[in-house]
Amino acid sequence: MGEGLRHVARHPLRSILTAFxxxxxxxxxxxxxxxxxxxxxxxxGDVDLFGRRTIDVxxxxxxxxxxxxxxxxxxxxxxxxxxxxxxEPIVVPRRQRASPVRAAADTEAVPQRMxxxxxxxxxxxxxxxxxxxGRWLVEADDALPAPNACVLDHAAAARLxxxxxxxxxxxxxLGLDGxxxxxxxxxxxxxxxxxxxxxxxxxxxEGARTLTSSLLSFRNVYVPARTFGGGAYTxxxxxxxxxxxVLEAQARLIRVWADASDLxxxxxxxxxxxxxxxxxxxxxxxxxxxxxxxxxxxxxIVLVAAVMISTLNLIxxxxxxxxxxxRRCEGARRVDIAMQITFEGMTTAVIGGLAGLPIGYFGAxxxxxxxxxxxxxxxxxxxxxxxxxxxxxxxxxxVPARHAAALQPARVLGRRLR
Amino acid sequence: MSPVPHDPLRVEDCDAGGEALALLxxxxxxxxxxxxxxxxxxxxxLCVRRGDFLAVMGPSGSGxxxxxxxxxxxxxxxxxxxxxxxxxxxxxxxxELAAVRNATIGFVFQRFHLLADxxxxxxxxxxxxxxxVGRVERARRAAEALESVGLGPRMAHRPxxxxxxxxxxxxxxxxxxxxxxxxxxxxxxxxLDTVSGxxxxxxxxxxxxxxxxxxxITHDPEVAARAETTLLMRDGRLMAGxxxx
Ligand SMILES: Nc1ncnc2c1ncn2[C@@H]1O[C@H](COP(=O)(O)OP(=O)(O)OP(=O)(O)O)[C@@H](O)[C@H]1O
Ligand SMILES: [Mg+2]
Numbered sequence: 001m002g003e004g005l006r007h008v009a010r011h012p013l014r015s016i017l018t019a020f021x022x023x024x025x026x027x028x029x030x031x032x033x034x035x036x037x038x039x040x041x042x043x044x045g046d047v048d049l050f051g052r053r054t055i056d057v058x059x060x061x062x063x064x065x066x067x068x069x070x071x072x073x074x075x076x077x078x079x080x081x082x083x084x085x086x087x088e089p090i091v092v093p094r095r096q097r098a099s100p101v102r103a104a105a106d107t108e109a110v111p112q113r114m115x116x117x118x119x120x121x122x123x124x125x126x127x128x129x130x131x132x133x134g135r136w137l138v139e140a141d142d143a144l145p146a147p148n149a150c151v152l153d154h155a156a157a158a159r160l161x162x163x164x165x166x167x168x169x170x171x172x173x174l175g176l177d178g179x180x181x182x183x184x185x186x187x188x189x190x191x192x193x194x195x196x197x198x199x200x201x202x203x204x205x206e207g208a209r210t211l212t213s214s215l216l217s218f219r220n221v222y223v224p225a226r227t228f229g230g231g232a233y234t235x236x237x238x239x240x241x242x243x244x245x246v247l248e249a250q251a252r253l254i255r256v257w258a259d260a261s262d263l264x265x266x267x268x269x270x271x272x273x274x275x276x277x278x279x280x281x282x283x284x285x286x287x288x289x290x291x292x293x294x295x296x297x298x299x300x301i302v303l304v305a306a307v308m309i310s311t312l313n314l315i316x317x318x319x320x321x322x323x324x325x326x327r328r329c330e331g332a333r334r335v336d337i338a339m340q341i342t343f344e345g346m347t348t349a350v351i352g353g354l355a356g357l358p359i360g361y362f363g364a365x366x367x368x369x370x371x372x373x374x375x376x377x378x379x380x381x382x383x384x385x386x387x388x389x390x391x392x393x394x395x396x397x398x399v400p401a402r403h404a405a406a407l408q409p410a411r412v413l414g415r416r417l418r
Numbered sequence: 419m420s421p422v423p424h425d426p427l428r429v430e431d432c433d434a435g436g437e438a439l440a441l442l443x444x445x446x447x448x449x450x451x452x453x454x455x456x457x458x459x460x461x462x463x464l465c466v467r468r469g470d471f472l473a474v475m476g477p478s479g480s481g482x483x484x485x486x487x488x489x490x491x492x493x494x495x496x497x498x499x500x501x502x503x504x505x506x507x508x509x510x511x512x513x514e515l516a517a518v519r520n521a522t523i524g525f526v527f528q529r530f531h532l533l534a535d536x537x538x539x540x541x542x543x544x545x546x547x548x549x550x551v552g553r554v555e556r557a558r559r560a561a562e563a564l565e566s567v568g569l570g571p572r573m574a575h576r577p578x579x580x581x582x583x584x585x586x587x588x589x590x591x592x593x594x595x596x597x598x599x600x601x602x603x604x605x606x607x608x609x610l611d612t613v614s615g616x617x618x619x620x621x622x623x624x625x626x627x628x629x630x631x632x633x634x635i636t637h638d639p640e641v642a643a644r645a646e647t648t649l650l651m652r653d654g655r656l657m658a659g660x661x662x663x
Contacts, residue, residue: 329519413527
């Protein structure tokens, strides 16, 4: 280490240039790593909130025209509980429908289309999203002749009220079966999404709702089970105690109904069994592809840096022919010379790289504040980036080290320089 | 001084004495660049024994340095043999030559070749680094070598803080710190004034008196006169020179 630092001190300007090049490369590395890996880690974390251990059984979303709608009633729910005996499942049926909603106090407002979810209190188990304000629905809310309590998800509260915190206690109007129903907001869910904007792309606007957007809990209004309609359920959510139980439950359920991962099932006429975690993993894989581009840019920059640093190192070696020749006279082997040059190169690159870490961190925070992009910085990313700096130092020492090692001392001493 | 004076150009003498340190047998060095071949060193016989002190004189470009580089294992002869300490080194691998240089040969050059950014003591310790000597021992021996050339008080100085004569003494200490059996000096006084040159020469002579064989290139007949024998190089050929004045 001492030798490497002495080398830096010996050629301050060139070392600064080298270190600067390395710093830029490492800054970009930190940027790309913290953006792409960070985004993935965050998405995985966010997505976990949507029920990692939940299986949904429902009507296929793309029911073929004319195909019979599969029945989903109490008989089916009972069948599920029976199939899953021993797995400690929580089985929660729900009914869902779209409805115009507005804040009762705001009569001017145009009602917004939202999703009403009528479910028993256990439904909260299927979401891993905590409550931000107020409370969740309880049995008593359903006991009234006309239930009038509701819970908003964060997106819904944000749309209806300027301040989601103020929603608790306020009233909303729902359009149900042609009549307006007033419901009192008793709770608001936390916003599970750190990077909601990123997921908004999955939400196809006001009317069109996708399976994805409903899972991601966009603009849902949760109401007691008896709020509307008897008859068929829209879906059943099943919560299991652990990942293993999820797989076992999936295996048992698909003996009777179709597996959602079989794409043909999505338009078939069987109920489909949808494991949320598998969908999340697919989502993770697609963000991985998105970060490929960033990685290519990063790789190119590191390569360019390697070429530049190689050139600088080569110039330094060319100025040190005398030194190299002398060391060889005194007993240095070729490998000693190569190692010395490599070590010196690595020291400078690593020093630059370490300087690049905060630069990259700062750059990424600036980017985040401008474009609101997800970004995460962790110690292991810093370690990875330092590793890249070491590699960069190694890579850019190959040519100079070989050049120095190949030097023939007799020629240098005879002033024939090489 | 060698116990029995001998003619270094007569290899037979050497064999008879049985104490050849460096033995060139028809060793030659030809440089080739494309179709042109420069015979920098014509086949030469040379016998150097322990305690010898040879001076080599000759015009510029006559091949003196080439001879020294071959003797110093910095260059391999393109023909003939080179036996160093009874071992044929003409065909050794680079790695082994490095070890031989490190263990057996000391170099002193006209232009000192000190590492400009290192202190005197670190410069002197350099060969020991490649010999794998530990840090403390390196420093101790380097300090000792500097003392022996009268530079004890300049230990921490850098080359640019020293006069030419002092720098050459540092270089000499560096050559001697590894206790070489053969000291090769290529115009060691070429860049020095008479007084400094004199000081370096007497140090070299003192080392020779300890039994270290010395081969010294010089253009100065007075300097050559310090040697036991003077050889002459001309057009790559080595011949007997004028007797000491
Ligand atoms: N690497 C080389 N390639 C080609 N020719 C060389 C090489 N090294 C030396 N020569 C040639 O060999 C001859 C001897 O060179 P050398 O350096 O040994 O001379 P010298 O006697 O030391 O001269 P000087 O007194 O100027 O130092 C010269 O003609 C030189 O041009
Ligand atoms: Mg010469």
